[in-house]
Amino acid sequence: MRRRAFLQTGMAAGIAGATGLGSTPSHIRTTPITAEGPLRLSSNENALGLSPAARRAVIDGIPEANRYPGAKRRELVAALAAKHGVARESIVLGCGSTEVLQVMVQASATRRCALVTANPTFEDVFDYGIPETYRVERVPLDANMAHDIDRMRDLAALSWDPVLVYICNPNNPTGTLTACSDVDSWIEDAPANIRFMIDEAYFEYVDDDGYWSAIKWIEQRPNVVVARTFSKIYGMAGMRLGYGIAHPDTAAHIRRFMCQVNANELALRAALASLEDGGLVGRSLDANTRAKQVVYSCLEELDLEYLPTQTNFVMHRINGDLRTYRERMREHDVWVGRPFPPMLSYNRLSFGLPEEMERFTEVLREFRTKGWV
Amino acid sequence: MRRRAFLQTGMAAGIAGATGLGSTPSHIRTTPITAEGPLRLSSNENALGLSPAARRAVIDGIPEANRYPGAKRRELVAALAAKHGVARESIVLGCGSTEVLQVMVQASATRRCALVTANPTFEDVFDYGIPETYRVERVPLDANMAHDIDRMRDLAALSWDPVLVYICNPNNPTGTLTACSDVDSWIEDAPANIRFMIDEAYFEYVDDDGYWSAIKWIEQRPNVVVARTFSKIYGMAGMRLGYGIAHPDTAAHIRRFMCQVNANELALRAALASLEDGGLVGRSLDANTRAKQVVYSCLEELDLEYLPTQTNFVMHRINGDLRTYRERMREHDVWVGRPFPPMLSYNRLSFGLPEEMERFTEVLREFRTKGWV
Numbered sequence: 234m235r236r237r238a239f240l241q242t243g244m245a246a247g248i249a250g251a252t253g254l255g256s257t258p259s260h261i262r263t264t265p266i267t268a269e270g271p272l273r274l275s276s277n278e279n280a281l282g283l284s285p286a287a288r289r290a291v292i293d294g295i296p297e298a299n300r301y302p303g304a305k306r307r308e309l310v311a312a313l314a315a316k317h318g319v320a321r322e323s324i325v326l327g328c329g330s331t332e333v334l335q336v337m338v339q340a341s342a343t344r345r346c347a348l349v350t351a352n353p354t355f356e357d358v359f360d361y362g363i364p365e366t367y368r369v370e371r372v373p374l375d376a377n378m379a380h381d382i383d384r385m386r387d388l389a390a391l392s393w394d395p396v397l398v399y400i401c402n403p404n405n406p407t408g409t410l411t412a413c414s415d416v417d418s419w420i421e422d423a424p425a426n427i428r429f430m431i432d433e434a435y436f437e438y439v440d441d442d443g444y445w446s447a448i449k450w451i452e453q454r455p456n457v458v459v460a461r462t463f464s465k466i467y468g469m470a471g472m473r474l475g476y477g478i479a480h481p482d483t484a485a486h487i488r489r490f491m492c493q494v495n496a497n498e499l500a501l502r503a504a505l506a507s508l509e510d511g512g513l514v515g516r517s518l519d520a521n522t523r524a525k526q527v528v529y530s531c532l533e534e535l536d537l538e539y540l541p542t543q544t545n546f547v548m549h550r551i552n553g554d555l556r557t558y559r560e561r562m563r564e565h566d567v568w569v570g571r572p573f574p575p576m577l578s579y580n581r582l583s584f585g586l587p588e589e590m591e592r593f594t595e596v597l598r599e600f601r602t603k604g605w606v
Numbered sequence: 607m608r609r610r611a612f613l614q615t616g617m618a619a620g621i622a623g624a625t626g627l628g629s630t631p632s633h634i635r636t637t638p639i640t641a642e643g644p645l646r647l648s649s650n651e652n653a654l655g656l657s658p659a660a661r662r663a664v665i666d667g668i669p670e671a672n673r674y675p676g677a678k679r680r681e682l683v684a685a686l687a688a689k690h691g692v693a694r695e696s697i698v699l700g701c702g703s704t705e706v707l708q709v710m711v712q713a714s715a716t717r718r719c720a721l722v723t724a725n726p727t728f729e730d731v732f733d734y735g736i737p738e739t740y741r742v743e744r745v746p747l748d749a750n751m752a753h754d755i756d757r758m759r760d761l762a763a764l765s766w767d768p769v770l771v772y773i774c775n776p777n778n779p780t781g782t783l784t785a786c787s788d789v790d791s792w793i794e795d796a797p798a799n800i801r802f803m804i805d806e807a808y809f810e811y812v813d814d815d816g817y818w819s820a821i822k823w824i825e826q827r828p829n830v831v832v833a834r835t836f837s838k839i840y841g842m843a844g845m846r847l848g849y850g851i852a853h854p855d856t857a858a859h860i861r862r863f864m865c866q867v868n869a870n871e872l873a874l875r876a877a878l879a880s881l882e883d884g885g886l887v888g889r890s891l892d893a894n895t896r897a898k899q900v901v902y903s904c905l906e907e908l909d910l911e912y913l914p915t916q917t918n919f920v921m922h923r924i925n926g927d928l929r930t931y932r933e934r935m936r937e938h939d940v941w942v943g944r945p946f947p948p949m950l951s952y953n954r955l956s957f958g959l960p961e962e963m964e965r966f967t968e969v970l971r972e973f974r975t976k977g978w979v
Binding site: 282292302327360464486495 | 656668734844876
């Protein structure tokens with residue numbers, strides 16, 4: 234499937250010429266192709282790959298890849314500011330949104346601060362050296378698999394010291410939403426010692442009237458930072474580019490902790506081209522919807538409970554031990570999720586292309602015939 | 607010149623085909639070409655650009671740029687470990703060596719620590735949020751423009767708290783060496799509270815018997831970290847890739863503060879290809895030596911004192927005000943250095959291609975006829 238998609242861009246022949254590697258087949262042989270390699274359904278990537286416009290932009294940028302990024306960095310900041318209707322000073326580029334999350338954690342660290350998150354949620358905020366200076370409070374998701382905003386509020390209200398609140402919405406690994414009206418009312422009432430880090434990595438995938446961006450807060454509330462990424466809907470996970478949106482004062486503070494000149498020249502160019510590619514988001518959404526339908530049908534057929542998702546992945550029951558399930562999938566050349574305790578009777582399945590999900594469901598049905606799920 | 611160099615790779619036509627942009631001229635028009643744009647002699651970049659092998663590797667990697675880097679990251683770590691004869695666990699990849707320096711600063715921060723550096727030296731270690739928790743001690747270079755190791759030692763010895771020592775060798779912006787025997791004897795005697803950050807960004811350019819790498823220390827001394835980069839001799843500044851080399855325990859500590867998954871997939875591939883390109887270092891050195899001779903001849907002819915350099919840049923007198931000099935150069939489409947106080951009667955000039963330096967010297971001679979230098 235990947236090979237076909239790649240060939241459809243009409244670039245393979247030209248690239249083979251450009252690389253001097255000779256014929257197209259020899260180029261294809263040196264490139265991992267999903268249809269020939271394992272099915273990679275473990276990391277919430279976008280199987281469509283870089284958009285054709287982004288691929289062209291990368292190639293065009295090669296003669297500039299020996300120069301420290303400057304002009305394209307400014308261009309991307311301006312484009313993002315225009316896209317979101319905020320000041321340029323509100324945009325902080327990161328090496329993935331991961332760097333934005335990391336830096337928020339670092340920039341808020343004090344001896345007595347707390348980090349309040351859902352459980353389970355995306356782990357990156359725990360993954361840095363500084364969290365050992367935090368008191369970490371993990372609040373279980375509520376019955377609807379949303380952030381338990383009431384409990385998180387109560388916990389945060391106990392502290393006069395800085396409290397960093399991480400809200401991943403939609404939440405990874407559950408794919409579920411937290412009502413933005415609940416988040417809004419907390420932000421509205423919260424004192425300044427409570428700092429909100431709203432992770433909207435999967436923003437574009439959401440189709441729900443109760444969901445909107447927290448960007449609307451950043452002008453009035455310097456204690457709100459929103460993280461976005463080019464890794465998901467834009468298919469650029471390998472390019473490592475994300476950004477934070479915050480009040481200019483907050484952005485300036487965060488920026489002082491960022492890696493200087495963090496974004497790669499080719500990533501900047503790919504991002505600019507992706508933003509200008511008006512069809513990209515629609516294509517990604519369409520492929521994702523079709524992939525989701527293939528998976529939902531199979532899970533329903535096999536009576537495997539799943540959490541309806543607002544993202545490019547789904548959490549579903551596996552009727553057994555996650556470790557064994559993952560190993561067996563790997564033996565069938567399918568890479569799936571990772572453990573998200575305490576949900577160890579579920580697997581987080583990323584959506585590949587619809588055709589890839591057909592292949593996945595064949596394997597899952599085979600597992601059922603063997604009594605493995 | 608850049609256009610010629612680019613065309614010489616034989617890739618322009620193929621790339622134009624690959625991008626679907628049509629004929630070569632239209633592609634060339636969209637790409638900044640030094641010969642048509644300003645002469646960029648301000649950022650110590652390598653004007654040769656990415657090696658042809660690295661360019662091919664970038665193009666080959668595009669179909670993988672939607673995946674989080676994994677295999678290539680491990681491959682590059684293994685290649686660097688083999689190159690330097692150290693354990694894989696000793697290698698820490700960074701978003702440029704800048705990230706390694708930044709993280710060392712962050713990972714060593716305590717309420718009472720000191721940061722001891724030369725003056726002037728490379729500024730990146732001062733550029734993060736955490737240095738405000740440091741007591742910064744800048745020790746002027748000695749009469750030979752080397753780090754004044756004796757004074758730095760004396761200062762560091764006053765503290766029982768952590769002392770982070772930054773030694774940029776050869777030093778940026780002076781291009782001068784500090785005798786490695788002096789650095790060695792300090793490292794040999796230093797207590798564990800003194801942590802050495804040895805920046806060897808320009809290592810490959812040095813031609814001096816008194817110079818060697820500090821990598822030899824990392825096994826026995828967990829308080830030594832060496833930083834290297836792909837930005838200079840490898841011509842990859844825009845790709846943002848560098849690395850630290852340290853004792854496995856130190857590397858593990860540093861890694862906890864790094865941005866997770868920091869290196870871009872295409873950068874990893876370009877780095878691997880560059881390491882495998884046996885001729886790359888020689889080509890870069892050759893171009894640099896020829897460029898240096900062009901500049902030295904002109905500076906001597908104009909009787910403008912310069913510091914003989916062991917790098918891809920040179921610090922030279924300008925007989926006047928640096929700000930005015932830089933502005934006038936910019937009016938002549940030449941970008942040169944930035945202020946490095948207290949050396950404000952000098953300019954830091956980066957070496958471009960030899961032909962580019964011919965163009966620069968024409969401008970400099972014109973300045974002399976006008977009485978500007």
